Amino acid sequence: MIKSQKKATSHEKSVIESARALLYEQALVYYEGKPIGAVAAIPQRPSRFEKGAASTLDLNYTEVFIRDNVPVMIYFLVDGKAEIVRDFLDTCLSLQSDTFETAGVFPTSFTEHQGSLVADYGQRAIGRVASVDASLWWPILAYIYVQRSGDRAWACQPRVQLGLRRFLGLILHPWFRDAPTLQVPDGAFMIDRPLDVWGAPLEIQTLLHGALLSSAGLIQIDLEAKGCCGLLGQSCTERPKLDDFTEQQVVQFRQTISWVKRLRNYLLKHYWVNTKSVQVLRRRPTEQYGDSIVNEHNIQVETIPHWLQNWMGNEGGYLIGNIRTGRPDFRFFTLGNCLGAIFDVLSPFQQQSLFQLISQNRVDLIGQMPMRICHPPLEDTDWRKKTGYDRKNLPWCYHNGGHWPCLLWFLAIAVLRHQQRHSPLREMAILEVLQSSYELLLQRLPQQGWAEYFDGPTGLWTGQQARLNQTWTITGLLLMHHLLRVNPADARIMDLPDLRTLIKLYR
Numbered sequence: 001m002i003k004s005q006k007k008a009t010s011h012e013k014s015v016i017e018s019a020r021a022l023l024y025e026q027a028l029v030y031y032e033g034k035p036i037g038a039v040a041a042i043p044q045r046p047s048r049f050e051k052g053a054a055s056t057l058d059l060n061y062t063e064v065f066i067r068d069n070v071p072v073m074i075y076f077l078v079d080g081k082a083e084i085v086r087d088f089l090d091t092c093l094s095l096q097s098d099t100f101e102t103a104g105v106f107p108t109s110f111t112e113h114q115g116s117l118v119a120d121y122g123q124r125a126i127g128r129v130a131s132v133d134a135s136l137w138w139p140i141l142a143y144i145y146v147q148r149s150g151d152r153a154w155a156c157q158p159r160v161q162l163g164l165r166r167f168l169g170l171i172l173h174p175w176f177r178d179a180p181t182l183q184v185p186d187g188a189f190m191i192d193r194p195l196d197v198w199g200a201p202l203e204i205q206t207l208l209h210g211a212l213l214s215s216a217g218l219i220q221i222d223l224e225a226k227g228c229c230g231l232l233g234q235s236c237t238e239r240p241k242l243d244d245f246t247e248q249q250v251v252q253f254r255q256t257i258s259w260v261k262r263l264r265n266y267l268l269k270h271y272w273v274n275t276k277s278v279q280v281l282r283r284r285p286t287e288q289y290g291d292s293i294v295n296e297h298n299i300q301v302e303t304i305p306h307w308l309q310n311w312m313g314n315e316g317g318y319l320i321g322n323i324r325t326g327r328p329d330f331r332f333f334t335l336g337n338c339l340g341a342i343f344d345v346l347s348p349f350q351q352q353s354l355f356q357l358i359s360q361n362r363v364d365l366i367g368q369m370p371m372r373i374c375h376p377p378l379e380d381t382d383w384r385k386k387t388g389y390d391r392k393n394l395p396w397c398y399h400n401g402g403h404w405p406c407l408l409w410f411l412a413i414a415v416l417r418h419q420q421r422h423s424p425l426r427e428m429a430i431l432e433v434l435q436s437s438y439e440l441l442l443q444r445l446p447q448q449g450w451a452e453y454f455d456g457p458t459g460l461w462t463g464q465q466a467r468l469n470q471t472w473t474i475t476g477l478l479l480m481h482h483l484l485r486v487n488p489a490d491a492r493i494m495d496l497p498d499l500r501t502l503i504k505l506y507r
């Protein structure tokens with residue numbers, strides 16, 4: 001167990017104090033007199049090199065992004081500021097789209113303009129990308145807020161339950177395929193530019209898993225308050241007549257649980273790899289047809305890269321980046337994997353294999369700046385063809401193998417929560433990785449202006465186009481400090497409803 005009592009040095013204290021001052025005094029956005037979220041990056045005066053480029057300097061970084069506010073809201077919860085989180089959730093809910101084409105979608109970002117809120121659902125974003133992750137994060141954050149604050153009455157409000165109903169309507173409907181994964185265009189999540197992450201990218205699927213569990217948990221709270229929870233196990237012919245709204249809640253609850261069950265099985269079957277499963281994959285026949293086949297996505301052995309052998313070794317395992325017909329993506333994506341552990345898509349044993357993989361590849365994934373967003377980067381022809389010559393995503397830069405300090409706290413939650421909830425760690429190296437990574441952040445972030453991301457194979461250089469004073473960089477460090485030094489037990493804050501318990505309710 002990491003010692004929370006380790007004595008803070010004066011350097012650590014002053015870095016934490018300045019991070020808190022940046023967050024509370026400069027990053028918050030106010031609407032009708034109340035804070036409703038934080039900007040993506042605190043605006044800077046342009047340096048002498050940047051004069052003249054000032055109008056493009058901030059782009060939309062002064063807006064409140066739902067995804068960038070995830071660490072901010074988690075920090076407010078552990079810091080006893082639950083009312084800001086409630087106001088943030090309410091603001092996002094008031095901006096949930098109700099037009100026919102996009103009903104249920106939450107905005108990527110929003111901003112205050114001349115006294116009203118203006119939202120971006122992708123219609124103003126660079127490349128007009130749609131941020132599917134924003135919609136998936138809302139129910140997750142809402143569930144975490146209710147659990148932490150005990151404010152069940154908030155969850156029982158009709159407008160909250162209506163928001164969930166609209167959200168679930170986006171997922172629970174017929175489509176052209178029967179897989180339980182969510183299909184999205186390129187750049188639909190934190191990686192919001194083309195990087196060959198279209199189809200069923202991991203981060204979207206682990207978020208979907210979390211969002212479905214959270215939605216079911218929030219519906220359950222309302223049904224309990226209405227005394228209807230016992231009806232969840234009854235089919236529509238067995239249960240008494242309910243009002244239309246409650247009937248719809250029961251139907252959606254049941255569909256959600258069956259969806260999330262299929263999704264978890266699917267992810268473990270098609271995305272999870274370790275040395276054993278890769279050897280099975282390599283020997284599978286191709287061109288199979290019909291029901292009982294072993295190579296459903298018709299994957300050729302040449303698509304399995306050789307670097308996997310060294311990278312996984314005998315003990316490591318992880319969820320691959322994407323599954324598509326004939327074209328699996330074996331890149332390692334940090335956030336999708338951490339969320340796979342935090343939301344218990346992965347079994348406790350698999351979580352340990354993931355931690356093993358991360359510590360044995362710390363040179364790649366941590367380097368000089370924890371953590372790399374994905375590994376390995378797309379290079380040469382792949383970079384040209386798959387990113388469309390995107391200069392921001394050059395190899396080892398930005399999303400394409402760059403290092404993002406805002407990712408480390410997700411790993412800390414995954415590891416510390418595993419220790420508290422599941423079993424002792426098979427191997428303690430990952431704790432040392434967390435500790436030394438935190439010390440690296442303490443040293444480097446203030447020196448390098450709390451940059452958004454870092455470039456190069458070790459992440460030593462400030463990202464070529466990185467914003468400074470990036471809010472999720474600042475809060476990422478505050479969360480690391482909280483988890484390692486103040487209260488490691490708060491690693492349980494992202495615990496979502498347990499799938500097995502939910503299944504029992506509707507049997």
Ligand code: GLC
Pocket residue numbers: 040041061065067068189190191192
């Ligand atoms: C960049 C990142 C995106 C983030 C946004 C605001 O576009 O790729 O993930 O939400 O900046 O910080």
